[in-house]
Amino acid sequence: MIDIHALTSGNSRALAKAITLVESKKLEHRSQAQELLEAVLPQTGNSIRIGITGIPGVGKSTFIEAFGLYLVSQGKRVAVLAVDPSSPIAGGSILGDKTRMELLSRSNDAFIRPSPSEGSLGGVALKTRETMLLCEAAGYDVILVETVGVGQSEYEVASMVDFFMVLMLPNAGDELQGIKKGIIELADALVINKADGESINLAEQTRRHYQNALHLLRHNSFWTPQVMSCSALKQENIEAVWGMISGFQIDATKNGSLSEKRARQAREWMSKLLHEMLDMKLKEHPQVKAEMPLLNQKVTNGETTPFLAAQRLIELLFSDKKET
Ligand SMILES: Nc1nc2c(ncn2[C@@H]2O[C@H](COP(=O)(O)OP(=O)(O)O)[C@@H](O)[C@H]2O)c(=O)[nH]1
Ligand SMILES: [Mg+2]
Structure with a gap:
């Protein structure tokens, strides 16, 4: 675990450890890292x-x-x-x-x-x-x-x-x-x-x-x-x-332009991450994965419109939300 007090008092070993946590690809590290970041955000x-x-x-x-x-x-x-x-x-x-x-x-x-x-x-x-x-x-x-x-x-x-x-x-x-x-x-x-x-x-x-x-x-x-x-x-x-x-x-x-710029940058990052997360959900979703090739085919052959195919995939993505 990261010693937040050591980190915020400038201990470079604690900082290096925290960065390693942030850089980790392990899922449990990801959530630990986000918790840490949120905790230090005021500083x-x-x-x-x-x-x-x-x-x-x-x-x-x-x-x-x-x-x-x-x-x-x-x-x-x-x-x-x-x-x-x-x-x-x-x-x-x-x-x-x-x-x-x-x-x-x-x-x-x-x-x-x-x-x-x-x-x-x-x-x-x-x-x-x-x-x-x-x-x-x-x-x-x-x-x-x-x-x-x-x-x-x-x-x-x-x-x-x-x-x-x-x-x-x-x-x-x-x-x-x-x-x-x-x-x-x-x-x-x-x-x-x-x-x-x-x-x-x-x-x-x-x-x-x-x-x-x-x-x-x-x-x-x-x-x-x-x-x-x-x-x-x-x-x-x-x-x-x-x-x-x-x-x-x-x-x-x-x-005030400095804080304005930073706030804008943070919002842009949120939006970018939201799109990436949605994209990941789409790629992982079993029904979306199953129907994607068929819909690709239909769009290729002109049997359905790109709009309808995209709409169908979005419906699949959100259809099971009530059950979970
Ligand atoms: N004459 C001169 N050479 C420089 C200057 N700054 C860097 N160099 C040289 O340019 C080369 C590349 O420098 P480097 O800092 O590694 O460039 P980087 O690839 O952009 O990181 C090295 O041989 C440096 O010594 C400078 O202000 N004047
Ligand atoms: Mg260099």
Whole structure:
């Protein structure tokens, strides 16, 4: 069993155990985990949740090391999580990159957790969401959620954080950046990394390029997305990146948009989970399973309409509810 008191007083062993429970696929663990999450819910929400994405090699791990160490030096406690639908052993993921976060991983004020290898209901992203809540209950002030951008992971990360940041290379033009369409539009900040040495001028050019490009986008938030540059390796301008994000945190807290955004995200997750649960019930239901092939056939042959077939399956799903 998890010692809730140890967890909420910041014991990292209790936190690690709680995360293992949340990540477990065993059914009884699932309900224990939900009980735990509900119990600690009042102690959550007191962090700033920051999403970080960018192509492999852009410098995410180096940035997180520099940024995390800076935050620790400012008295913050930092948790680093990852959403990566590929195996955590594969290259590019947090685990393989722990060497680039050597100092941070040794800090008592930092907690680094690799991506869960898989999730059933809600996927890897749900596990990370729940882990984020546990970290908040354990008193972490800043949660960094990294993704290497496989599959839908950038969208999933953007939908669980307060502030979404895209790291970029000093190379003007999206084509060269290998960034998926739509990601730039989700960004609260674009940060051109590796603005050092011979790349300083190119980084500045790239910064201006995106600064102009962002003006063309419409934003339905009080926040105007920012474009900055930094050097994670030389630890330059890292403080300015934090200045921008903490400025956002202060304003978004004051004007209510932070709590509004979180509430919306939670409702969207509920809806997503509801659909996934219904889907699972459909797939498991014996009569639905039995009639599905026949109805598929009938729809294929034009003997019934897709509407009527779907309606029949829904009726089957709910027909036995009175008996149970
Ligand atoms: N010159 C320079 N190199 C950097 C910087 N940040 C990271 N790198 C290098 O870029 C490579 C990839 O960095 P890494 O943090 O592993 O990138 P990730 O794949 O996005 O996590 C490594 O060789 C880093 O040393 C930077 O600010 N400037
Ligand atoms: Mg990395």
